Amino acid sequence: MNRPSVHELECFVAVAEALSFSKAAAKLNLSQPALSRQIQGLESKLTARLLERNTRSVSLTHAGRLYLDDAKQLLTQLDRATEVIRRVGAGEPQRLRLAFVGALLDDGLVRLLQKFRTGRPDCQIHMVDMAPAEQLTALVGGEIDGAFIGAAPAKVSRQIETLVWKREPLQVVLPEQHALANGASLKLAQLKAESWVMVSAKAAPGFREHVSVLCRQAKFQPKVVQESDRVAAVLTMVAAGQGISVLPESLSRWLGVGVVFKNMHESKAMLTHAFAFRRGDPGAELQEFARMLAAQEG
Missing domain, CATH: 1.10.10.10 (Winged helix-like DNA-binding domain superfamily/Winged helix DNA-binding domain)
Incomplete structure (x- = not known):
């Protein structure tokens, strides 16, 4: 050729x-x-x-x-x-540079990292907390090797590949004194008249896109009155009564007072956690880590 x-x-x-x-x-x-x-x-x-x-x-x-x-x-x-x-050749140790969303760090991710380190003690893991949009930019630029981006956007660079490694339910987040706070679960359609507080689309485009699709399927567009790049700020605003939100179930541990997490009836109200990396990346460490993630998807 x-x-x-x-x-x-x-x-x-x-x-x-x-x-x-x-x-x-x-x-x-x-x-x-x-x-x-x-x-x-x-x-x-x-x-x-x-x-x-x-x-x-x-x-x-x-x-x-x-x-x-x-x-x-x-x-x-x-x-x-x-x-x-x-x-x-210079005898330097191997390393894997990974980005993650701090709000989504949980026991499962920690166990994954521990499992990889046990199998590859020669490979150092460097972790950095980044918003999903920043992670994708850093990946394309070669600043990191892999990224736990949460929900993957519908469109990503042709240079990036993603794999699903985990799924978890999304839940409605209400102020403690909200009229719907005592029910067992909710339908999204019950929330169409509410004011919403959301993680910004700039910081987490895939997540916002997914929530928008769920709302469209429920025949309404959420009235977003406040946004933040950080989950902690979103939870604080909900606790202060500025609106309701939708967030992953794992975040229910973040704030013990002021907010209530409620299940949703919608079967598609799930967050699909994606791991992103450069397509065709030759790094043996990254390939091994990606294989481990794919094997334990759940």
């Missing part, structure tokens, strides 16, 4: 990002004719035109836009594989 070279990929990415042959040539320390030859060679191998260029501008074709993500991903994977081997 007449495969593109790494140099050709680097040249294409540089031009595609700068949309300028002169700027890309300067960045790569190449002459413009040499850079043009690399692009022409790549297009010849792919039998597709990636760039439209004239004397005044450069733009990506449809094929070029599709190929750009793959080319960047291939270069990132090569860089990471090279770095892994460099570190092994």
